Amino acid sequence: xxxxxxxxxxxxxxxxxxxxxxxxxxxxxxxxxxxxxxxxxxxxxxxxxxxxxxxxxxxxxxxxxxxxxxxxxxxxxxxxxxxxxxxxxxxxxxxxxxxxxxxxxxxxxxxxxxxxxxxxxxxxxxxxxxxxxxxxxxxxxxxxxxxxxxxxxxxxxxxxxxxxxxxxxxxxxxxxxxxxxxxxxxxxxxxxxxxxxxx
Numbered sequence: 001x002x003x004x005x006x007x008x009x010x011x012x013x014x015x016x017x018x019x020x021x022x023x024x025x026x027x028x029x030x031x032x033x034x035x036x037x038x039x040x041x042x043x044x045x046x047x048x049x050x051x052x053x054x055x056x057x058x059x060x061x062x063x064x065x066x067x068x069x070x071x072x073x074x075x076x077x078x079x080x081x082x083x084x085x086x087x088x089x090x091x092x093x094x095x096x097x098x099x100x101x102x103x104x105x106x107x108x109x110x111x112x113x114x115x116x117x118x119x120x121x122x123x124x125x126x127x128x129x130x131x132x133x134x135x136x137x138x139x140x141x142x143x144x145x146x147x148x149x150x151x152x153x154x155x156x157x158x159x160x161x162x163x164x165x166x167x168x169x170x171x172x173x174x175x176x177x178x179x180x181x182x183x184x185x186x187x188x189x190x191x192x193x194x195x196x197x198x199x
Contacts, residue, residue, distance in 0.1 A: 055089050061082065063078055064100050135193050155174070167191050168190050
């Protein structure tokens with residue numbers, strides 16, 4: 001029977017003799033390539049996109065195009081309102097201002113072309129039709145015509161030249177006489193119906 005020698009004070013073993021040696025600590029894993037997820041966060045690679053998908057859809061930019069095309073600079077009101085709504089929903093505001101700027105330039109070019117090539121020529125044509133009517137009425141009751149041709153039932157004038165710098169235009173006028181005959185004459189008249197026979 002063996003006798004164990006008592007340990008000196010202050011030199012007691014940290015573990016009993018029958019206890020095995022302590023196990024080594026597990027290795028520390030390498031850091032994840034993506035940022036560590038916070039507690040309660042969605043376990044997806046791009047959580048921001050998932051959160052954005054739950055937001056309301058942004059307003060359409062098409063009304064901005066319509067307002068700007070037909071009302072020019074007043075389309076900025078639609079752009080302001082819709083971009084503000086998009087910002088409240090957490091959506092991009094740039095599409096509305098791009099739509100406003102592009103449409104403002106394109107619409108301005110379109111309306112300018114339409115004005116110069118259609119509206120102004122149509123106005124001039126309508127204005128000249130009115131002047132032609134004034135010339136016809138003036139000729140029908142003019143004493144010089146009655147003295148030269150006799151009683152006139154009706155007059156039809158057709159412009160032959162463009163109006164010149166002196167506000168004078170040449171017309172070919174056909175007179176239907178009371179006798180049933182017709183006669184023609186070239187006259188020069190201004191925009192007020194003042195006329196002279198063209199020699």
